[in-house]
Every structure is written in structure tokens, then in C-alpha cells.
Amino acid sequence: MVAQEDWLEAGLKVLATEGSPALTIERLTGELGLSKGSYYHHFKGAGGFRTALLEYFEKRFTTRLIDTVEQHPEADAASKLTQLMELVLADADHVRLEIAVRAWALQDPEARAAQERVDHARTAYLQELCRGIDAVEEPEQLARLLYLILIGAEQVVPPVPATELRALYVTTLTLATGKPFLM
Numbered sequence: 001m002v003a004q005e006d007w008l009e010a011g012l013k014v015l016a017t018e019g020s021p022a023l024t025i026e027r028l029t030g031e032l033g034l035s036k037g038s039y040y041h042h043f044k045g046a047g048g049f050r051t052a053l054l055e056y057f058e059k060r061f062t063t064r065l066i067d068t069v070e071q072h073p074e075a076d077a078a079s080k081l082t083q084l085m086e087l088v089l090a091d092a093d094h095v096r097l098e099i100a101v102r103a104w105a106l107q108d109p110e111a112r113a114a115q116e117r118v119d120h121a122r123t124a125y126l127q128e129l130c131r132g133i134d135a136v137e138e139p140e141q142l143a144r145l146l147y148l149i150l151i152g153a154e155q156v157v158p159p160v161p162a163t164e165l166r167a168l169y170v171t172t173l174t175l176a177t178g179k180p181f182l183m
Helices: 004-018 025-032 036-042 046-069 077-090 094-105 109-131 139-155 162-177
Strands: none
Touching: 004 025, 004 036, 004 046, 004 094, 025 036, 025 046, 036 046, 046 077, 046 094, 046 109, 077 109, 077 162, 094 109, 094 139, 109 139, 139 162
16 A cells, blocks of 8 residues: 555655646656555545645655754754755755745745745754854854855756855855864
């Protein structure tokens, strides 16, 4: 039996490769080789699926990352920031998905609301971490800058490779703290 998570993973794959218009029952059942009955067993139609998919995206690519970093509450803010950046940079496959969700958010109010929640949660967590680094004079601005670097690096064609993005983060954090920042 296919679990709800299997449908959501298939949805993320379709979304990343073909965009939100491809999130049809036919496309998803074809991707998994299953019947529409299985789809309706887990979701109350296309609207229910899309809501669940957006929630799953938010949990997997925002909440889970924050929770992973917070498994070590004794770590200092700089260490947590480094771990968060490493987690983000380790998953190069998510870039296409992030672009697809942002494109979807331009056309769909529910996707827009989800994207706003994601952006707010990510920026708020970055601000919390930046406030914990003593040498940072403008933690809110640094947090926003770090997030905008990521979003911009994903949007240029081709996207900025993880190694180059890592170097941009090191440079930015070194400039912001006045001391070498290691990642």
C-alpha cells in the first residue's frame, strides 16, 4: 500500500520538474502507477492534495531543517548557522523545487500564503541565529542578506553551485563579524 508521503514525494518531483500545472491526478497516478482510488483515499481531491503538498514542502524544507539544527541547543549561534547552511547546501536537488514553488506562489493564493510562511519562518530563524553572534551589529539585516543570497543564487541561470554559494556565505559572514568565519 502506498502511503500519503509517497504521493507527496511524487508531487514534489512532478512540481520540481514540470511545475504546478502538472500536478494533476492523472500525472500523479501515472508517476506512481496507481489508481485514482488510492489518491482519493489519502486526499479529498486536487485541492486537498495541493494543501497537503504545500504543508509537506514547508515541513520538509523549513521546519525539519530548523528542528535538526535545534537538536543541539547547547551549540552557539555561529555553529548552528554553519550547520543550517551546510544542510541547505547539501541538498542541491531542492533548487528546482524552490523555483517551482515560488513560480506557483505567483499564480495561486494558497501557494503564496505557504511561501510567505516559509520565507517568514526561515528569515525569523536566521535572525535569531544572527542575534546570537556577538560581533554582528545588524542581525536582522544580515539574516535578510543571507536569505536573499540563497534565493538569488537559486534564481540565476544556471543556479550558483553549492561550493561558490558556500564561499559567498563565508565572505559575507566574515565581513559582518569582522573575523574569519569557517564553514
